[in-house]
Amino acid sequence: MSEHVAIQTETFLPYMRDVTKCEQSLQELNLMWRVIEASAKMNCPSEAKTILPTMAATRTGFSRLERELVVSLVQEKVRNVLTEIGTKAQYVIDIVVRNLFERTADVGFLATDRELCNFVAGITDNADAIRYRLREYRNKYTVYDEIMLLDTEGNVLVQIDPSTPLEHSADALISETLNSDTYVETFRFSDLRPGKERALIYSRRMQHPQTGAVVGILCLCFHFEEEMAGIFSSHRDAESRSNMLLLDADNRVIASADKLWVPVGTEVPVNRDGNASLMLFCGREYLVRTVSSDGYQGYPGPVGWQGQVMIPVEVAFSGVISDALTKLPSDIAEGLLSHAESFCPPLFDIMTAAKTIQRIVWNGQVMTAGQRGEMLKLKTILDQISETGNRSNELFAQSIHDLYQTVLVSGMRDAEFTTSLLVDLLDRNLYERSDDCRWWALTPELRTALAQPEQDQATVEKMTTILSYINGLYTVYTRIFVYDRHGRIVASTGDNAAAMIGAHVDEDSLNQVLSLRTQQQYYVSPFSATSLYDGKNTYIYHAAIRDLDNEAIVVGGIGIVFDSTPEFANMLASGITGKKNMTAFYIDRNARIISTTDDKRAVGDILDIDPALLAISNGGRASQVTVHDNEYAIVACSVSSGYREFKVSDGYQEDIIAVVFESFGAVQGTGSQTDSRQFLLDTDPAITDGNEYATFFSDNNLFAISAAHVVEAVPYSAVLPTSMGSRAEQIGVLGLQRDGVDDKRTEFIWVFDLGQMMRGTRSAVSGSSQVMIVREGEHTIGLLVDELHAVPQFNPGQIMHTPFAMQGASMLVTQVIKANNGQLLIQAIDVERLFALLIDGQIPMPPEVAEQAAENTGSTLQLMAA
Numbered sequence: 001m002s003e004h005v006a007i008q009t010e011t012f013l014p015y016m017r018d019v020t021k022c023e024q025s026l027q028e029l030n031l032m033w034r035v036i037e038a039s040a041k042m043n044c045p046s047e048a049k050t051i052l053p054t055m056a057a058t059r060t061g062f063s064r065l066e067r068e069l070v071v072s073l074v075q076e077k078v079r080n081v082l083t084e085i086g087t088k089a090q091y092v093i094d095i096v097v098r099n100l101f102e103r104t105a106d107v108g109f110l111a112t113d114r115e116l117c118n119f120v121a122g123i124t125d126n127a128d129a130i131r132y133r134l135r136e137y138r139n140k141y142t143v144y145d146e147i148m149l150l151d152t153e154g155n156v157l158v159q160i161d162p163s164t165p166l167e168h169s170a171d172a173l174i175s176e177t178l179n180s181d182t183y184v185e186t187f188r189f190s191d192l193r194p195g196k197e198r199a200l201i202y203s204r205r206m207q208h209p210q211t212g213a214v215v216g217i218l219c220l221c222f223h224f225e226e227e228m229a230g231i232f233s234s235h236r237d238a239e240s241r242s243n244m245l246l247l248d249a250d251n252r253v254i255a256s257a258d259k260l261w262v263p264v265g266t267e268v269p270v271n272r273d274g275n276a277s278l279m280l281f282c283g284r285e286y287l288v289r290t291v292s293s294d295g296y297q298g299y300p301g302p303v304g305w306q307g308q309v310m311i312p313v314e315v316a317f318s319g320v321i322s323d324a325l326t327k328l329p330s331d332i333a334e335g336l337l338s339h340a341e342s343f344c345p346p347l348f349d350i351m352t353a354a355k356t357i358q359r360i361v362w363n364g365q366v367m368t369a370g371q372r373g374e375m376l377k378l379k380t381i382l383d384q385i386s387e388t389g390n391r392s393n394e395l396f397a398q399s400i401h402d403l404y405q406t407v408l409v410s411g412m413r414d415a416e417f418t419t420s421l422l423v424d425l426l427d428r429n430l431y432e433r434s435d436d437c438r439w440w441a442l443t444p445e446l447r448t449a450l451a452q453p454e455q456d457q458a459t460v461e462k463m464t465t466i467l468s469y470i471n472g473l474y475t476v477y478t479r480i481f482v483y484d485r486h487g488r489i490v491a492s493t494g495d496n497a498a499a500m501i502g503a504h505v506d507e508d509s510l511n512q513v514l515s516l517r518t519q520q521q522y523y524v525s526p527f528s529a530t531s532l533y534d535g536k537n538t539y540i541y542h543a544a545i546r547d548l549d550n551e552a553i554v555v556g557g558i559g560i561v562f563d564s565t566p567e568f569a570n571m572l573a574s575g576i577t578g579k580k581n582m583t584a585f586y587i588d589r590n591a592r593i594i595s596t597t598d599d600k601r602a603v604g605d606i607l608d609i610d611p612a613l614l615a616i617s618n619g620g621r622a623s624q625v626t627v628h629d630n631e632y633a634i635v636a637c638s639v640s641s642g643y644r645e646f647k648v649s650d651g652y653q654e655d656i657i658a659v660v661f662e663s664f665g666a667v668q669g670t671g672s673q674t675d676s677r678q679f680l681l682d683t684d685p686a687i688t689d690g691n692e693y694a695t696f697f698s699d700n701n702l703f704a705i706s707a708a709h710v711v712e713a714v715p716y717s718a719v720l721p722t723s724m725g726s727r728a729e730q731i732g733v734l735g736l737q738r739d740g741v742d743d744k745r746t747e748f749i750w751v752f753d754l755g756q757m758m759r760g761t762r763s764a765v766s767g768s769s770q771v772m773i774v775r776e777g778e779h780t781i782g783l784l785v786d787e788l789h790a791v792p793q794f795n796p797g798q799i800m801h802t803p804f805a806m807q808g809a810s811m812l813v814t815q816v817i818k819a820n821n822g823q824l825l826i827q828a829i830d831v832e833r834l835f836a837l838l839i840d841g842q843i844p845m846p847p848e849v850a851e852q853a854a855e856n857t858g859s860t861l862q863l864m865a866a
Helices: 009-015 017-043 052-110 114-120 127-140 173-178 224-235 330-337 345-368 375-440 444-451 457-473 507-514 564-575 754-759 831-838 847-856
Strands: 144-151 156-159 184-188 199-207 214-222 243-247 253-256 279-281 284-292 306-312 477-484 489-492 540-546 554-562 582-587 593-596 621-628 631-639 657-666 691-698 701-706 710-715 730-739 744-753 770-776 779-785 787-790 799-801 813-819 824-829
Touching: 009 017, 009 052, 017 052, 017 375, 052 199, 052 214, 052 224, 052 243, 052 284, 052 306, 052 345, 052 375, 052 457, 114 127, 114 144, 114 156, 114 199, 114 214, 114 444, 127 144, 127 156, 127 375, 173 184, 173 199, 173 214, 224 243, 224 253, 224 375, 330 375, 330 621, 330 631, 345 375, 345 691, 345 710, 345 787, 375 540, 375 554, 375 564, 375 582, 375 621, 375 631, 375 657, 444 457, 444 477, 444 540, 444 554, 457 477, 457 489, 507 540, 507 554, 564 582, 564 593, 691 754, 691 770, 691 779, 691 824, 730 770, 730 779, 744 754, 754 779, 770 787, 770 831, 779 831, 824 831
Parallel strands: 701 824, 744 779
Antiparallel strands: 144 156, 144 214, 184 199, 199 214, 243 253, 243 306, 279 284, 284 306, 477 489, 477 554, 540 554, 582 593, 582 657, 621 631, 631 657, 691 701, 691 787, 710 770, 730 744, 770 779, 799 813, 813 824
């Protein structure tokens, strides 16, 4: 979907129950924030003055969030649907065009077949033999339902379909083909196929073998309906919520996955630009994606053909609910959330808002800690804020879960479909290779030449000419060669062709070819390096060449070297076009790479992948969330199941797995996210005069500092990095606004990494990271922590002294608080020890800070640090 396309929220909101519910909850919370703010202004204006600006900002933020969050949720859901149906629409047209490209090569080659040309020219007259030859061709290339030979007057000389016997045709394609020096592609009603409303016919003129005069026409009739039915049945969504279509240039349906829903011949609305707008069709509104083909190897496809997928808006956002999120390991789930800003901006907005509210409540509770009298009124306000904040967090948590689930499930589904497309492209392509080698093995000139004990130079040149002509039409091969029954190569195309003459095919391939019993059988070498492909890995397709007079005798074989490197790469690249964070692979059951778009890996390498994915059954597909190349990623795969008889009933088995990885961002360090639900505190109403502590997380552990020493918390984004600190724990400076008598003064303080002080390594920063402002006497510092927690009260009986003997964290921790009846232990940091460790003298103020401060405030600044 185009990024600049505006989405009309009101259009889609009625079809998204979860978003509507979220919007209603946001409106209720927004009203509650207004009531709290008004209550604070009326009941304790002076006491609340320090938090009123923050509350006002929160209310304003909620008003914005109410609008933007709903818009973001709607946009994300619409984008996911449009992406999914767009991928499917692209598949429909791409697979059709690739298939029809092969037909253009087929008709060009078969129209020059010597036996067929001799018959059409009148040099031979055995119609039964020609019909048998055409049926043999149909047995190899099963995509055709009729093959016909006509003379220049439109008289039918031979056809293979006995159900529609024809004698003559007056179709205009006859004169068009006779006057064309290339193939003619026709899709409409034709008297050549009287039983069909439309027929897809590839025709080419045929010439006299000696004089070159045009003597007739070859027509290959593509089994269009069967082909489209196969595409639709394999790749339509399982719930049949959408309909896949193929359209012509007039936007009329020429193939429909569900003809009762959208009949063939119907004109439908199209959406080529990917606009997020609803389109009306037969009284029902749809989301639509329409895609044209970019062509394949110079072949543009039938003029104006388009792939399209339509999904009714009332079911577009109500797919099968998945529990993919709950199945994720917590470290991967939290790691993915840390990249919310990049892979799902609205998700990041929700998380940021939740942290802001938490910080407001936490700061307010810190400020009123230990206060009495009128400040109790403010504590009541803060209780209301806390309660409303908890309700907000519950809403945000659910919104985060739902949106996270939507993004993941949509991504996994799209990735799975992409791999299904990739593996289907491969099977369909290689199906053609199995057809080619078997058909070319029937070439009479090759059979006659190899039946001779020796091949003279003239015979070799004649074979080479034939092979070169074939190779010129079928450019997916780098080399086509023939060999005698001893495996000696006697003719070849490609680079260094002359040097290949006299070389031998490997013994295993020769034995396999000699053991082939029928013309329908073939052999494919394992995917491995070969001198026939410049030492690179590829498949070589072999078929036995049989004696022209006695088909039981194998006189040699033909080998066609598939140009696997660019061909496989092209398939992979086309399948992930526009997916900038996605890499694709073809691998075998042992995870050996056959092709990849990842420049960090090479063909032959072993791909690190879950063994369970390698064991998926043929035709199956799956996806999961994993860590790949030290990044969080969706991995999806599909296993080949063959195409038509290829790998299904022809005896050939070579399972290929298409794999894609879609990355979301680098793996975060441990401790950057904490599941705060494990650290909920039980409130004890009996505690009315206890000690108040500000609690927070560091390294997934819960710590506490006496609230009397804590000023406030600010987001880590407010920290200014600097290289002036003399200690490793100093990570930057923070400017604090202080109210002076006559002016507002900025005080700069050093910020220290608490995690590094405890364990010796730098803490990973995430969206939850906060800086606590801690004061002891005249000294003030900032402490980087992973996340804020609460400001609870504890009785003296809950506080235990701990031996001060160990190094690291225990140097700062002198007490342990027993919470939740002793089930939860909170480590209390001794503030005096903390400052004694850090403040051992004054550090000169960084020059750039001094200059900035002088310009901004003209005041004298003092930085306290180690």
